[in-house]
Amino acid sequence: MTDGGQNTSVKPRFPLLVLVRASYRFVFENKAFLPLVLFQPALLYLILSFFIDVGGFEFSDEVQTGASGRDTVGFSVNGVALTLVVFVPASLLFVSWHRLILLAGSEGQPRWLYPPRTRHWKYFGYMTGGLLAGLVSVAFTIIAASIVLAVLASLLGAIALLFHYLFLVMLPAAYVVLFARLSFLFPAIAVDEPYSIADSWHQTTHITWPLAIGFLLCFLPGGLLLLAMNMILSDFIRGYGGVPLWLEAANLFVLSYSSLVSVTFITFVFQGQSGWVQARSGSESS
Numbered sequence: 427m428t429d430g431g432q433n434t435s436v437k438p439r440f441p442l443l444v445l446v447r448a449s450y451r452f453v454f455e456n457k458a459f460l461p462l463v464l465f466q467p468a469l470l471y472l473i474l475s476f477f478i479d480v481g482g483f484e485f486s487d488e489v490q491t492g493a494s495g496r497d498t499v500g501f502s503v504n505g506v507a508l509t510l511v512v513f514v515p516a517s518l519l520f521v522s523w524h525r526l527i528l529l530a531g532s533e534g535q536p537r538w539l540y541p542p543r544t545r546h547w548k549y550f551g552y553m554t555g556g557l558l559a560g561l562v563s564v565a566f567t568i569i570a571a572s573i574v575l576a577v578l579a580s581l582l583g584a585i586a587l588l589f590h591y592l593f594l595v596m597l598p599a600a601y602v603v604l605f606a607r608l609s610f611l612f613p614a615i616a617v618d619e620p621y622s623i624a625d626s627w628h629q630t631t632h633i634t635w636p637l638a639i640g641f642l643l644c645f646l647p648g649g650l651l652l653l654a655m656n657m658i659l660s661d662f663i664r665g666y667g668g669v670p671l672w673l674e675a676a677n678l679f680v681l682s683y684s685s686l687v688s689v690t691f692i693t694f695v696f697q698g699q700s701g702w703v704q705a706r707s708g709s710e711s712s
Contacts, residue, residue, distance in 0.1 A: 524616030648684025
């Protein structure tokens, strides 16, 4: 429960770097729990991946050049479906980790196997809704920006290129900021706390940028490591005819570890800003 029932007061900014370091330290110090929280999500991911491979689904985000000579990105239905499939095991993983941080005793103790509960599906629903809203927003933003940039190009010439690159930087930044404003929903859902989008939006009003920067500091090191690994091994992957199982496992572990550091950071900030405390008769475990 939140401190004082439903406490949605806005609190001062938090010590950013202190919480980022604490998030990395928490995941490392609780590495003994990683096999527990990763087992069922990883097993489910492998099963779903097997059926996807059998079904012949493929990601398709290749750049195609149209008759006008402009590059357009084609998003396939298969690619979106595969992305959604990843969210099911991710929901199990993140809910378990939120609960490990926020709930004491057996309620926060992760388990090897457990049935998905309402909180997992609700978590999955918000993740999926955020993805779909983001895709729609990106589509409309790209259309609007293309029109504006075309007008600027005719009026300003080469200066329009500056606006083009500025747009490419601002667009992902805008979505990270939007995620920061809604991020308190996720730890609240994990512990069955009655918490709304409006509550999250209100409580992150004065901490939006520190929250977004902290999230990036937690996630980007692992993301850059993933990028470097796959770039260095790109020739090997092409020669092998696909991603070998050991590299798939390494990618999955690095991505999961970075995600857990980010989840830890968001949970710490949520706990401090909302004044969340565990109710005496908490919710079911896992």
